[in-house]
Amino acid sequence: MCIGIPMRVVEAGEFEAICERHGERHRVSLMLVGAQEPGTHLLTHLGSAIRVLGDEEASAIDNALTGLSEAVDGRPFEALFEDLISREPELPEHLR
Template sequence: MCIGFPMTVLEGDELSALCERKGVRERISMLLVGEQPSGAHVLVHLGAAVRVLDDDEAAMIGAALDGLGAAVAGDNFDQYFADLIGREPELPAHLRPDMK
């Protein structure tokens, strides 16, 4: 399984960018998404930006990854999934039998 991480662009060009996540900086390939401005969020897989993220999506993915880390450590993780607590799980529209 491959996990993507949201990272923030610090500086770069159409080929690569210096990006950061939680204080860790890494040079990332930008060939799939093109040059992005400083402050943009990108989803990174195996050293390559594969998609540009908006602020909300980057925060949700970051929280989910933090929640996964907390769960693996045996810590409480409810606060990382606030959007899921207190409601019934729902299938995405494309998987619901009534939408086929």
């Protein structure tokens, strides 16, 4: 299984960016998404940006990853999935 990690661009060049998540900085290739402005959220995988994210989507993905880590460690995680707890699950449009 592949997991994309949301990161925020802090320094950007034409082909690479320095991105940050939870205080850690990483060099990320922009070859698949093009040049991006600082502050932009990206979904990254194996050192490459694979998609530009909106703020809400980046936060939801980050909360889900943090929630999984909390659950594995036996800590409370429900608050990180508030958007799912208050509604019935729905299939994405393409799977209906």
